[in-house]
Amino acid sequence: MGEEVPEEENERLKLSLARVVNDTTTSDEEKEESDELVSLSLGISLNGKCEKKKKNKNLRESDENLKEGLALGLDIRRGSDEERKKEEEVMSEMWPPSKVLKAARSEDKSGASQHSEPKKARVCIRARCDTQTMNDGCQWRKYGQKMAKGNPCPRSYYRCTVSPSCPVQRCAEDMSILITTYEGTHNHPLPTSATTIAYTTSAAASMLQSPSLTSQLGVLANSDTHLLINSNLPYNLNTLNFTSSFHQFPKPPHFHNSSISTSNSHPTITLDLTAPQTTSIPHIGKFNPAAGFSVTPPKHAYSSTSLGFSSNGSTVSPLQSSILQSPWSPYSDYFNYGASNRNQDNGSLMNNAKQAFQGHPYNHAFSQQQPLLPDSIAATTYKAITTNPKFQSALAAALTTYVGVNGEVRENQIQAKSASLDLNLRGDMVHTRNADHNICNASSRYMRMSSSAPNPPAQVSKSSFGSSSSNMFNQFLNQWY
DNA sequence: CGTCTTTGACCAGCGC
DNA sequence: GCGCTGGTCAAAGACG
Numbered sequence: 221m222g223e224e225v226p227e228e229e230n231e232r233l234k235l236s237l238a239r240v241v242n243d244t245t246t247s248d249e250e251k252e253e254s255d256e257l258v259s260l261s262l263g264i265s266l267n268g269k270c271e272k273k274k275k276n277k278n279l280r281e282s283d284e285n286l287k288e289g290l291a292l293g294l295d296i297r298r299g300s301d302e303e304r305k306k307e308e309e310v311m312s313e314m315w316p317p318s319k320v321l322k323a324a325r326s327e328d329k330s331g332a333s334q335h336s337e338p339k340k341a342r343v344c345i346r347a348r349c350d351t352q353t354m355n356d357g358c359q360w361r362k363y364g365q366k367m368a369k370g371n372p373c374p375r376s377y378y379r380c381t382v383s384p385s386c387p388v389q390r391c392a393e394d395m396s397i398l399i400t401t402y403e404g405t406h407n408h409p410l411p412t413s414a415t416t417i418a419y420t421t422s423a424a425a426s427m428l429q430s431p432s433l434t435s436q437l438g439v440l441a442n443s444d445t446h447l448l449i450n451s452n453l454p455y456n457l458n459t460l461n462f463t464s465s466f467h468q469f470p471k472p473p474h475f476h477n478s479s480i481s482t483s484n485s486h487p488t489i490t491l492d493l494t495a496p497q498t499t500s501i502p503h504i505g506k507f508n509p510a511a512g513f514s515v516t517p518p519k520h521a522y523s524s525t526s527l528g529f530s531s532n533g534s535t536v537s538p539l540q541s542s543i544l545q546s547p548w549s550p551y552s553d554y555f556n557y558g559a560s561n562r563n564q565d566n567g568s569l570m571n572n573a574k575q576a577f578q579g580h581p582y583n584h585a586f587s588q589q590q591p592l593l594p595d596s597i598a599a600t601t602y603k604a605i606t607t608n609p610k611f612q613s614a615l616a617a618a619l620t621t622y623v624g625v626n627g628e629v630r631e632n633q634i635q636a637k638s639a640s641l642d643l644n645l646r647g648d649m650v651h652t653r654n655a656d657h658n659i660c661n662a663s664s665r666y667m668r669m670s671s672s673a674p675n676p677p678a679q680v681s682k683s684s685f686g687s688s689s690s691n692m693f694n695q696f697l698n699q700w701y
Numbered sequence: 702c703g704t705c706t707t708t709g710a711c712c713a714g715c716g717c
Numbered sequence: 718g719c720g721c722t723g724g725t726c727a728a729a730g731a732c733g
Contacts, residue, residue: 361705361706362705362707363706363725363726363727364707364708364725364726365706365707365708366722366723366725368723369722369723375723375724377725
């Protein structure tokens with residue numbers, strides 16, 4: 221039958237496809253962003269040689285695993301084949317992780333002058349946890365423990381043992397609240413039960429490192445700035461808090477939120493999952509850019525079984541459960557996209573996003589289970605965000621409205637009746653909604669787990685303001701949709 | 702016996 | 718240059 225298709229038809233289809241691709245990748249700058257995005261998600265510096273003479277009998281095996289990981293996880297790259305090859309070669313040399321870290325460290329200094337490589341993003345997850353470590357689905361091996369200065373709890377260092385070459389590590393300081401900092405992206409297939417967090421951290425890190433966002437947030441990111449989008453405020457508004465602080469967790473514990481913090485060293489995303497579940501479900505009533513509204517199930521429906529996305533019999537840990545409920549969760553948008561009807565245009569948009577996600581490091585894990593999980597949609601949405609200049613412009617406009625051209629925070633507390641800005645670092649659409657929500661906070665280099673730190677010093681300055689007017693966001697959305 | 706954890710030593714970065 | 722600190726290594730012990 222295909223042979224009967226006229227050649228012009230094929231050409232026409234090709235052109236259509238090219239247009240679609242072009243729509244999302246039009247400029248070189250954008251292309252660079254994609255490249256940087258991926259290199260960051262790996263967290264591997266490309267320069268520098270391995271000087272460490274540490275014996276590693278698994279090195280060769282690691283190389284193979286690494287390459288496999290690359291094959292599985294780096295399809296998202298858009299760089300040239302040469303670049304890819306080069307990176308793969310370097311990647312195969314840049315192991316074990318300590319080498320990576322040290323190379324990255326040295327590059328912070330030496331490499332800064334030549335080429336501003338994106339610094340490795342850290343994804344911090346704060347979660348209440350009774351156990352000493354979190355069950356995030358991955359296998360961790362403890363390789364060290366240190367008493368952190370100023371913290372009565374020791375900081376433990378873990379490595380992912382699924383693959384000897386996996387760059388993801390973490391350190392932990394135990395208390396009621398564990399702060400797990402993930403650095404790097406797993407370069408190997410993950411257990412299904414681990415993909416949630418892995419994806420979340422990966423997407424968050426990617427989001428953080430994406431110039432498309434960070435440039436827009438640059439006015440905030442300069443000089444160690446925190447961007448907070450609080451959710452559990454006494455009033456039914458979403459509030460953006462811009463704080464200037466050198467500390468990663470300057471927020472009172474009752475501020476259940478996620479935030480981005482961009483320090484001068486490493487960007488870190490912190491997902492605060494310590495919020496009571498009754499208030500940390502920002503998805504209720506969330507505006508759905510595809511359908512205009514979303515059908516949100518009752519709270520109890522957040523369980524894995526109720527959700528309907530199978531995890532192949534695997535259990536969901538408390539942490540995973542928390543993440544499932546977090547605005548970062550790839551699953552969270554299940555409620556927003558899964559039950560929505562899409563018109564043609566939005567369908568195209570989402571299809572673009574789907575296509576973009578084909579190369580996501582964790583896409584293979586999802587695609588093996590289900591044709592197209594909402595996770596994919598959510599994740600690819602991020603891709604669409606970071607690759608579509610139109611959206612970036614809109615985002616820039618919105619943020620400028622919030623922050624001001626020169627980065628000064630506008631003090632006016634605009635009363636918002638219905639609209640708010642949701643910067644979902646997972647890479648979701650920016651959209652408006654009525655309900656409470658959270659978001660951003662970010663920063664660093666390895667994966668670490670630590671207890672909640674003592675109360676941080678008072679913030680230097682802090683100004684908050686409500687979300688902007690509906691008009692602004694209507695305009696904002698109109699640019700995009 | 703293999704795997705994992707503990708723990709002291711070592712190394713590198715950074716500030717003074 | 719020196720000391721402090723964070724991060725890592727690796728030997729020894731614990732455990733199943």
